[in-house]
Amino acid sequence: MSRIGKKPILLTEKVLASVNNQMIEITGPKGTLSREIHPLISMVVKDNKVIVSTNNKDKFGKSLHGLYRALINNMVIGVSDGxxxxxxxxxxxxxxxxxxxxxxxxxxxxxxxxxxxxxxxxxxxxxxxxxxxxxxxxxxxxxxxxxxxxxxxxxxxxxxxxxxxxxxxxxxxxxxxxxx
Known part of the structure; x- marks a missing residue:
């Protein structure tokens, strides 16, 4: 498992996240960002946290796991702070x-x-x-x-x-x- 990917992404009270059909949308006080998710990656939003997991355990799947966790975290920081x-x-x-x-x-x-x-x-x-x-x-x-x-x-x-x-x-x- 990716060291970065296994950390959940914490959402503040001003930031909302929604996942549907391989798309994630993050909305905050500064605006809205959306990104398409690779088919090997799955995301779940619960308890003001976004949990990223991979369906594939090979090297490519693990690299995508950490990558998408970092990209989504940057989206959360961007819509809240910029x-x-x-x-x-x-x-x-x-x-x-x-x-x-x-x-x-x-x-x-x-x-x-x-x-x-x-x-x-x-x-x-x-x-x-x-x-x-x-x-x-x-x-x-x-x-x-x-x-x-x-x-x-x-x-x-x-x-x-x-x-x-x-x-x-x-x-x-x-x-x-x-x-x-």
């Missing part, structure tokens, strides 16, 4: 601005980059060098933050670019080759 990621912009002249639902980035290119905010995710510009991506779906928040970061990844020689708040960039020394 998720957010903070991105930092380092570099001379690099800045971000929000115009309506469109994030405009100036990252040293000859043009500015416009990124529209997708539904289900809120993008805020706290300062011109800080971007906060928040929402109830952990996967979507992480994906949007990674897409914004991909516009200008941190440079390992100078440390310029877009990075996560808790990310540290190890700088490389410059080349010290023989000069002729």
């Amino acid at each position: 998720f957010s990621k903070l991105l930092l912009i380092h570099g001379v002249g690099y800045k971000a601005a929000l115009q309506g639902q469109v994030l405009n980035l100036q990252l040293g290119y000859s043009h500015s980059i416009s990124y529209p905010s997708p539904p289900g995710v809120t993008i805020e510009v706290l300062t011109p060098t800080q971007i906060k991506v928040s929402g109830i779906d952990k996967e979507l928040v992480g994906e949007i933050a990674a897409r914004i970061r991909a516009f200008k990844k941190p440079n390992v020689y100078k440390g310029k670019g877009i990075m996560y708040e808790d990310e540290t960039v190890r700088k490389k020394p410059t080349k010290t080759g023989v000069k002729k």
Whole structure:
């Protein structure tokens, strides 16, 4: 049995869960999330707990057991508290601005980059060098933050670019080759 999968998921009084026909729906104060369940996984909701179990005891079934328990737990946390990621912009002249639902980035290119905010995710510009991506779906928040970061990844020689708040960039020394 999966170590993570055998733990029940506790539901607070504000969060409701319902399972029907291989679909689970979690409803909370911040919104509603639903997910399709793999046929090898079964879920039961009772006594404000979601219990995840697997019908298959091989390696694949055990891996799905822990995976779906973690995914459902992230859904419960998302509809009650939400998720957010903070991105930092380092570099001379690099800045971000929000115009309506469109994030405009100036990252040293000859043009500015416009990124529209997708539904289900809120993008805020706290300062011109800080971007906060928040929402109830952990996967979507992480994906949007990674897409914004991909516009200008941190440079390992100078440390310029877009990075996560808790990310540290190890700088490389410059080349010290023989000069002729």
